[in-house]
Amino acid sequence: MFKNAFYLYYDGFRSMVVGRTLWKIIFIKLFIMFAILKLFFFPDFLATNFATDAERADHVLNNLTRPSSGNH
Amino acid sequence: MIEQIDLTMVNWARATFALTAMYHWIFVPLTLGLSFICAFFESIYVKTGDEQWKKLTRFWMTLFGINFAIGVATGIILEFEFGTNWSNYSWMVGDIFGAPLAIEGLAAFFLEATFFAVMFFGWNRVSKKAHLFATWMVAVGSNLSAVWILIANGWMQNPVGMKFNPDLARFEMTDFGALVFSPVAISHFVHVTSSAFLYASLFVVAVSSWYLLKKRHIQFAKRSLTVACTFGLLASLFVAYTGDEHAYHAANVQPMKLAAMEGLYDGEAPAGLVAAGLLNFSKKPGDDEDSFIFKVKIPMVLSLLANRDINSFVPGINDLVYGNTAENIMGVEEKMVRGKLAVAGLGDYKAAQNVGDQLAASKALTLFEKNSDYLGYGYLDSAEQAVPYVPLIFYSFRVMVGLGTFFIFLFAAYLYLLYKDQLEKQPLLLKLGAFSFFLGLVAHEAGWIVTEVGRQPWAIQDLLPVTIARSNLDAGTVEVTFFMFLILFTALLIAELKIMTKQISIGPEGD
Numbered sequence: 001m002f003k004n005a006f007y008l009y010y011d012g013f014r015s016m017v018v019g020r021t022l023w024k025i026i027f028i029k030l031f032i033m034f035a036i037l038k039l040f041f042f043p044d045f046l047a048t049n050f051a052t053d054a055e056r057a058d059h060v061l062n063n064l065t066r067p068s069s070g071n072h
Numbered sequence: 073m074i075e076q077i078d079l080t081m082v083n084w085a086r087a088t089f090a091l092t093a094m095y096h097w098i099f100v101p102l103t104l105g106l107s108f109i110c111a112f113f114e115s116i117y118v119k120t121g122d123e124q125w126k127k128l129t130r131f132w133m134t135l136f137g138i139n140f141a142i143g144v145a146t147g148i149i150l151e152f153e154f155g156t157n158w159s160n161y162s163w164m165v166g167d168i169f170g171a172p173l174a175i176e177g178l179a180a181f182f183l184e185a186t187f188f189a190v191m192f193f194g195w196n197r198v199s200k201k202a203h204l205f206a207t208w209m210v211a212v213g214s215n216l217s218a219v220w221i222l223i224a225n226g227w228m229q230n231p232v233g234m235k236f237n238p239d240l241a242r243f244e245m246t247d248f249g250a251l252v253f254s255p256v257a258i259s260h261f262v263h264v265t266s267s268a269f270l271y272a273s274l275f276v277v278a279v280s281s282w283y284l285l286k287k288r289h290i291q292f293a294k295r296s297l298t299v300a301c302t303f304g305l306l307a308s309l310f311v312a313y314t315g316d317e318h319a320y321h322a323a324n325v326q327p328m329k330l331a332a333m334e335g336l337y338d339g340e341a342p343a344g345l346v347a348a349g350l351l352n353f354s355k356k357p358g359d360d361e362d363s364f365i366f367k368v369k370i371p372m373v374l375s376l377l378a379n380r381d382i383n384s385f386v387p388g389i390n391d392l393v394y395g396n397t398a399e400n401i402m403g404v405e406e407k408m409v410r411g412k413l414a415v416a417g418l419g420d421y422k423a424a425q426n427v428g429d430q431l432a433a434s435k436a437l438t439l440f441e442k443n444s445d446y447l448g449y450g451y452l453d454s455a456e457q458a459v460p461y462v463p464l465i466f467y468s469f470r471v472m473v474g475l476g477t478f479f480i481f482l483f484a485a486y487l488y489l490l491y492k493d494q495l496e497k498q499p500l501l502l503k504l505g506a507f508s509f510f511l512g513l514v515a516h517e518a519g520w521i522v523t524e525v526g527r528q529p530w531a532i533q534d535l536l537p538v539t540i541a542r543s544n545l546d547a548g549t550v551e552v553t554f555f556m557f558l559i560l561f562t563a564l565l566i567a568e569l570k571i572m573t574k575q576i577s578i579g580p581e582g583d
Contacts, residue, residue: 018134021571037556042553044155045545057240
């Protein structure tokens with residue numbers, strides 16, 4: 001059964017025509033999203049700036065109880 | 073309008089989310105609907121044994137695969153934005169939001185992904201019935217993903233089944249059933265998925281109409297149209313029915329959204345539905361200006377839509393903002409007073425906990441819990457901030473409903489002419505059909521504008537406005553990511569259009 005499953009994917013990927021182009025696009029897209037955008041432009045704000053859940057909760061509570069103006 | 077745009081972090085964050093969500097929504101509904109259309113085509117093939125239906129199925133499946141590949145992971149960007157631009161929101165709703173998204177990933181994605189390989193690679197390796205089963209599972213799996221994300225969005229519109237933990241500043245789920253079976257979430261899901269079926273049917277109509285205009289693959293096109301127009305007609309009728317249900321629920325839990333959809337400033341009983349009209353753009357809540365320059369109104373229909381009672385009162389924006397004691401409506405101004413008490417109670421509770429004063433903490437907690445339903449209003453600076461941008465919602469709603477009505481007649485006309493075998497002789501209708509896929513996209517995006525702009529200023533209805541939901545980031549950072557996404561998604565869209573149009577021009581024989 002595992003052999004059949006393996007060859008399903010193996011033969012399937014080898015015989016792709018349109019699929020080859022699509023997979024290239026998928027890999028480029030995922031690389032841009034995870035290796036560039038996520039890494040450099042989309043850090044998890046709370047995970048990056050605070051070490052513990054207690055600190056994160058405290059930060060959010062500060063925002064809830066002493067909100068700054070929406071304008072910068 | 074441009075001179076009124078306030079270029080602050082929250083608005084760039086909203087714009088970025090809107091941009092990425094609208095791009096995401098170009099690809100997703102085609103996946104949701106075309107997966108089922110392919111399943112129908114293949115079912116006919118398996119039933120009849122006619123190899124022409126197999127060729128037809130494989131052609132549409134190739135187009136499905138192209139759209140799927142381009143669209144896949146565009147939704148992940150939205151989750152990036154939650155963590156970076158909307159960190160307060162992410163922290164507060166993680167317990168609620170995380171569950172549906174986790175189930176989406178574990179169940180729906182795995183189901184879809186597993187059978188996806190069999191669907192594309194298994195044509196000559198598994199039996200006809202096994203392959204057909206795989207195709208249906210891909211359709212079911214992709215639509216199951218939609219269930220969970222729309223449950224999450226439904227919760228934002230009508231937050232239920234949770235309790236706020238003041239120690240952790242998190243909403244904690246208390247009733248999973250309330251979340252999943254929320255009437256708002258259910259009506260949201262059925263309306264959105266049926267609109268996706270309509271959209272995918274329009275895609276098949278567009279491509280097939282183009283083939284008929286070019287006098288290519290005529291039999292193929294007619295067969296595709298027969299199935300797609302039947303599916304599309306049923307879907308468009310169901311969209312109309314579920315849209316009515318959706319508006320009914322909006323009237324009950326988001327009356328401001330309904331009032332904005334109608335440009336209704338002063339409540340009425342009975343209330344008529346504005347079929348068409350030209351808004352007075354200078355109209356503001358509380359002033360004496362007419363809200364319309366002209367309008368065409370259908371008497372009593374709004375009362376029927378909102379409350380299932382043709383004589384019932386439907387509140388307007390002014391009733392909701394300033395209150396209406398005769399109709400027992402608490403205005404935003406009064407809600408703001410209670411909301412500020414909730415905010416003060418929360419602050420006092422935190423301060424008392426920090427110094428270990430349990431008596432003061434208990435008193436503060438009582439004050440908070442007594443007013444917690446109005447927490448979000450405590451962050452508004454003026455009552456008028458509770459009003460979303462009426463013109464955008466009003467016109468988007470009419471675009472959506474108008475086009476939705478048109479599609480019913482389009483599918484019916486196609487089916488009638490197919491039955492009479494006269495469709496090829498109608499070049500104008502075929503050109504309209506080819507163009508209608510774009511109209512379907514416009515209707516779709518208009519619908520999302522109604523539902524998401526209509527809930528502003530709320531990230532969570534009544535509990536958390538967007539100005540508090542956001543992260544404390546510099547606006548410039550978010551502005552950069554907005555333009556990066558604009559470039560990335562436009563590139564993806566161009567790639568899809570090029571690959572898709574190439575495959576369509578090759579046609580089914582090229583498969």
